[in-house]
Amino acid sequence: MTDAVEVRDVVVRYGDTTAVDGVSLTVPRGRVLSLLGHNGAGKTSLLQVCEGFRRADGGTARVLGLDPVGDHDALMPRLGIMLQSGGVYPWATAGEILRLFASFAAAPLDVEMLLDRLGLRKFERTRWRRLSGGEQQRLSLAVALVGRPELVFLDEPTAGMDTEARHTTWRLIEELRADGVSVLLTTHLLDEAERLADEVVIMRSGVVAATGTPAELTAAAGIDLLEVRADPGLVPDSRLADLKVTETTPGEYAIAGALDAAVISDVLGWFAAKDAQVTAVNTRRRTLEDVYLALTTGEKTKVSR
Amino acid sequence: MSGVFAPAPGRAPMRSVVASQIRMELTLTARRGEAVVLAMGVPLLVLLGAGLTEVTNVPGDDRLAFVVPGVLALTVMSTAFTGQAITTGYERSYGVLKRLGASPLTRPGLLFAKTAAVLGLIVVQLIALAAVGLAVGWRPHFEAVLPALGVTVLATAAYSGLALLMASLLRPEATTGAATLIYVLMLAAGGIMFAAPDLGTFGWFVLPLAAHAEALRETLSYGGSVPTAIWLSLGAWALVLVTAAAKKFRWE
Numbered sequence: 001m002t003d004a005v006e007v008r009d010v011v012v013r014y015g016d017t018t019a020v021d022g023v024s025l026t027v028p029r030g031r032v033l034s035l036l037g038h039n040g041a042g043k044t045s046l047l048q049v050c051e052g053f054r055r056a057d058g059g060t061a062r063v064l065g066l067d068p069v070g071d072h073d074a075l076m077p078r079l080g081i082m083l084q085s086g087g088v089y090p091w092a093t094a095g096e097i098l099r100l101f102a103s104f105a106a107a108p109l110d111v112e113m114l115l116d117r118l119g120l121r122k123f124e125r126t127r128w129r130r131l132s133g134g135e136q137q138r139l140s141l142a143v144a145l146v147g148r149p150e151l152v153f154l155d156e157p158t159a160g161m162d163t164e165a166r167h168t169t170w171r172l173i174e175e176l177r178a179d180g181v182s183v184l185l186t187t188h189l190l191d192e193a194e195r196l197a198d199e200v201v202i203m204r205s206g207v208v209a210a211t212g213t214p215a216e217l218t219a220a221a222g223i224d225l226l227e228v229r230a231d232p233g234l235v236p237d238s239r240l241a242d243l244k245v246t247e248t249t250p251g252e253y254a255i256a257g258a259l260d261a262a263v264i265s266d267v268l269g270w271f272a273a274k275d276a277q278v279t280a281v282n283t284r285r286r287t288l289e290d291v292y293l294a295l296t297t298g299e300k301t302k303v304s305r
Numbered sequence: 306m307s308g309v310f311a312p313a314p315g316r317a318p319m320r321s322v323v324a325s326q327i328r329m330e331l332t333l334t335a336r337r338g339e340a341v342v343l344a345m346g347v348p349l350l351v352l353l354g355a356g357l358t359e360v361t362n363v364p365g366d367d368r369l370a371f372v373v374p375g376v377l378a379l380t381v382m383s384t385a386f387t388g389q390a391i392t393t394g395y396e397r398s399y400g401v402l403k404r405l406g407a408s409p410l411t412r413p414g415l416l417f418a419k420t421a422a423v424l425g426l427i428v429v430q431l432i433a434l435a436a437v438g439l440a441v442g443w444r445p446h447f448e449a450v451l452p453a454l455g456v457t458v459l460a461t462a463a464y465s466g467l468a469l470l471m472a473s474l475l476r477p478e479a480t481t482g483a484a485t486l487i488y489v490l491m492l493a494a495g496g497i498m499f500a501a502p503d504l505g506t507f508g509w510f511v512l513p514l515a516a517h518a519e520a521l522r523e524t525l526s527y528g529g530s531v532p533t534a535i536w537l538s539l540g541a542w543a544l545v546l547v548t549a550a551a552k553k554f555r556w557e
Contacts, residue, residue: 087401104322148310148313179312
């Protein structure tokens, strides 16, 4: 079976601005891929190409083995698309909207079930324009899912949602994956990507900055921070020359560098040699957030593969 | 794993997809009923003003026989062209069309549904205006209603095609402005309140409103048949504009 999404060297330009500059990625069937990046990193532009709303200015995109522009009519019944900003009749009610899209599908999901699952029952008779941002998002998600698609595109699915709705949505996306639906989602929320994605693609200024599973991205450098609490005012000497030692607050030392077991033992040995009384030792692995910030603020890291 | 979301994609039969969309269009039209009634204000004023008083010169002695069919034709244009263009322009700016484009509804499906819905609305408006005409003394030939309906369907398709084309090419504000301007120009030059400049058959080809109004006069007011040139004119307008709309229509 072909991959759900296969993007090769895609370029998207708006006049003189290059929004996407040669991005390649693959979403295998039944997997969740998360496109992570700041606003303006090119995530939505890339999604637009996959959805067939834009032709790529370079490269190719195949979705379920089809051309998103040329095969629009054959493709749409198989996709569930959640657009970033609503885009629904302002004067129609939530129930009417969901039933309209359900009626387009051969074997739609039960509308009542979706209204309940997404907490939209109360708003069934509320017109779109009177819904809050989070409620509109939940309805858009319901619209994307109602046709029982095999692949869903979710553009910032939890933007504007409160914590509870966000967790409901996450559980729903996990359930989609468990049921064999492929998912391509964009987000700028790290916990969202870390929790949901089989694979994360970090985009910066239109190019892929790093790719990998959340574990691969965070584990690449092992432990990268050692925190030690001891007597204040110790001055590092040549023994610790390969490491970056900073006393963040009096008595709190942060040590960064290539921290394997031998080096950690050296560091603690140094504190012992200084006759310091060590009261706490803490190691920290970097989080996806550290990786992300490092990549998107321009520092070089070694995690790209 | 619940299996609730197990994929089962597919499009409902096209006929029911389009039927749902027509129902939605009509529901939303009914919801802005006051706008629909207001849109009938101008035709109604023209009907009563030009039909019952001598403010304008119309050909022939029977003012109502000239004015009422013209007003009916004007209403068709107002709803199928001006109203349709403005609504569609705003639907694009709200992103509604994009959302529909991301669904199993196809482009021809949407164009057909929009035209069919607007035709439904037009039938209701025409019945209301014709009733006012009857009440003030218009005496139509009911036996000629079928050809009148035929040219009205063609005119609706042509106007709706032009509306959807404009809404695809222009920004919503520009669409609103242009659609209103064309409406006012046609109201003045279309042979509704007073006789259009006599351009003969050529006029029917350049002014679809005048052609449609003339066809309605020939049939409803005089019990005659639709001139072949008018069938050709409206048929050509419908074909060209609907084809162009289908080609140029953008979801986004």
